[in-house]
Amino acid sequence: MAGAQNSLSVAERRAQREAERRAEQGRQRAEAEQRAAGSGFEVAIEELANNPRNAREQLEGLEGLASTYESVGLLQPVAAIPAEVFKAAFPENADEIGDARFVVIGGNRRLAAARLAGLEKLPVLVNRKATTRKNILVAAATENLSREELKPFEELATIEELKKEFGTYEAVAKVLGKSGGWVSQRRRLHNLQPEVRQALEERIPGMTIELARDLGTIKDRDEQLAAWEQERALAAARDAEPKPDKGRKQGGASKKAAKKPVPKQGGAGGDELDEATKARREACLATVLDFTEDASRLHIIALQASTDPDEAVALASQWLGEAGIGASALSLPSLPGDEGKGRQARAALALSLAHCEIHMVRNGGNDAAHASAYLDWLGTHTDYEQADDAESALTA
Numbered sequence: 001m002a003g004a005q006n007s008l009s010v011a012e013r014r015a016q017r018e019a020e021r022r023a024e025q026g027r028q029r030a031e032a033e034q035r036a037a038g039s040g041f042e043v044a045i046e047e048l049a050n051n052p053r054n055a056r057e058q059l060e061g062l063e064g065l066a067s068t069y070e071s072v073g074l075l076q077p078v079a080a081i082p083a084e085v086f087k088a089a090f091p092e093n094a095d096e097i098g099d100a101r102f103v104v105i106g107g108n109r110r111l112a113a114a115r116l117a118g119l120e121k122l123p124v125l126v127n128r129k130a131t132t133r134k135n136i137l138v139a140a141a142t143e144n145l146s147r148e149e150l151k152p153f154e155e156l157a158t159i160e161e162l163k164k165e166f167g168t169y170e171a172v173a174k175v176l177g178k179s180g181g182w183v184s185q186r187r188r189l190h191n192l193q194p195e196v197r198q199a200l201e202e203r204i205p206g207m208t209i210e211l212a213r214d215l216g217t218i219k220d221r222d223e224q225l226a227a228w229e230q231e232r233a234l235a236a237a238r239d240a241e242p243k244p245d246k247g248r249k250q251g252g253a254s255k256k257a258a259k260k261p262v263p264k265q266g267g268a269g270g271d272e273l274d275e276a277t278k279a280r281r282e283a284c285l286a287t288v289l290d291f292t293e294d295a296s297r298l299h300i301i302a303l304q305a306s307t308d309p310d311e312a313v314a315l316a317s318q319w320l321g322e323a324g325i326g327a328s329a330l331s332l333p334s335l336p337g338d339e340g341k342g343r344q345a346r347a348a349l350a351l352s353l354a355h356c357e358i359h360m361v362r363n364g365g366n367d368a369a370h371a372s373a374y375l376d377w378l379g380t381h382t383d384y385e386q387a388d389d390a391e392s393a394l395t396a
Contacts, residue, residue: 062112074110081127152186153201
C-alpha cells in the first residue's frame with residue numbers, strides 16, 4: 001500500500017486527499033440530516049423565542065441566509081428548550097419570552113433569517129436535559145462555540161458569564177471541554193487598549209485574533225500600541241509589494257522548468273535570488289499556509305542545518321506574516337504553557353523551513369545529503385517539483 005502511495009505524483013496525492021476530504025464532509029452532512037430527520041420535529045415559528053441571553057451581539061448576513069431558506073428551506077434544526085424551563089431558570093427574562101413554547105439556545109441567527117424569509121415552521125431539536133441555569137448557559141455556549149458563531153469579544157463575554165456561575169476559569173474550561181490555555185488566550189482580550197480593540201472589531205488590515213491575543217500579554221499601554229503599529233506597518237508594506245504573476249512564463253521557459261532546484265550562493269533574503277530559490281520559497285510559504293500533518297522529519301533535517309538563528313527567524317517571520325499568522329508567533333515570551341499550540345506548530349514549521357532554506361542557499365552545493373533530504377521533504381509535501389537531474393545539480 002505504501003509503495004502504491006509513493007508512486008503517485010505530488011499533484012495526484014493532493015487531489016486524492018482533497019477527494020477524501022470532500023467525501024468525509026458529504027458523509028458528515030448526510031449523517032446530520034439523518035439525525036435531524038429522526039430526532040427533530042417542526043414547530044410553528046411564532047412559538048419560538050430568541051434567547052434573550054444570546055452571546056451574539058449582532059445577527060449578521062441575514063439577507064443572504066434568508067434567500068437560501070426561501071429556495072431550499074431550513075435543513076438543519078435549531079436547538080431549543082421548553083419555555084417554562086427557561087423562565088424558571090431565568091425569571092428576570094421571563095417577560096421577553098412571552099407566550100412562546102420554546103426558547104432557541106442554538107440557532108438564533110437561523111431563526112431570525114427564517115422569519116425574514118417568511119417561513120412558517122422550523123425543524124427543532126429539543127434539549128430536555130438542560131434544566132438548570134448553569135446547564136442552559138453551558139448548552140447555549142457549546143452550541144455557539146462548536147459552530148464558531150461567536151466573535152472574539154462575544155466568546156470573552158460568554159466565558160465571563162459562565163465564570164459568574166461556576167466560580168473559576170478552570171471550572172469554565174472544564175464544562176466547555178476546553179483547555180485552561182484556551183480560556184486564558186481569550187481572557188487576554190481584557191488587556192487590549194481601546195485602539196487595538198477597535199482594530200480587532202473592525203478587522204483592520206494586519207490585525208488578526210492571534211495577534212490580538214499576543215498583544216494582550218503586553219500590559220503597558222505605550223508598548224502595546226507600539227507593537228500594534230509595528231505589525232500594522234509590516235502588513236501595509238507587504239500589501240504594497242508587487243505580487244508576482246505566477247502563471248507568466250519567464251524567458252520562454254515554463255513554470256515547471258523554472259523550478260529546477262539548482263542552488264546558487266546568495267543571501268537568505270528575497271534579493272538577487274535565482275528562480276529555483278524563489279520557487280522553493282513559494283513552496284515554503286504555501287506549506288506554512290496549508291500543511292497540517294506531522295513535520296517531525298523536517299524538524300530533524302532543520303536541526304542539522306548550520307544557520308544564523310537571527311537570519312532564520314527573519315525569514316520565518318516573513319512567511320508567517322504573509323500567511324496572516326503573524327511574526328509574534330515566534331515571540332519567546334508567548335511560548336510558556338500550552339497556549340496557542342496551533343500557531344506555535346506553524347511557527348515551528350516556518351522556522352524549520354527557514355533553517356533548511358538558508359542552509360540550502362549557503363551550502364547546497366557542498367552538502368548534497370542535507371539538500372537532498374530537504375528537497376525530498378519539500379517535494380513530498382507541496383506542489384514543488386524537482387527536476388530529474390536534481391541529484392547531479394546538487395553536486396555540480
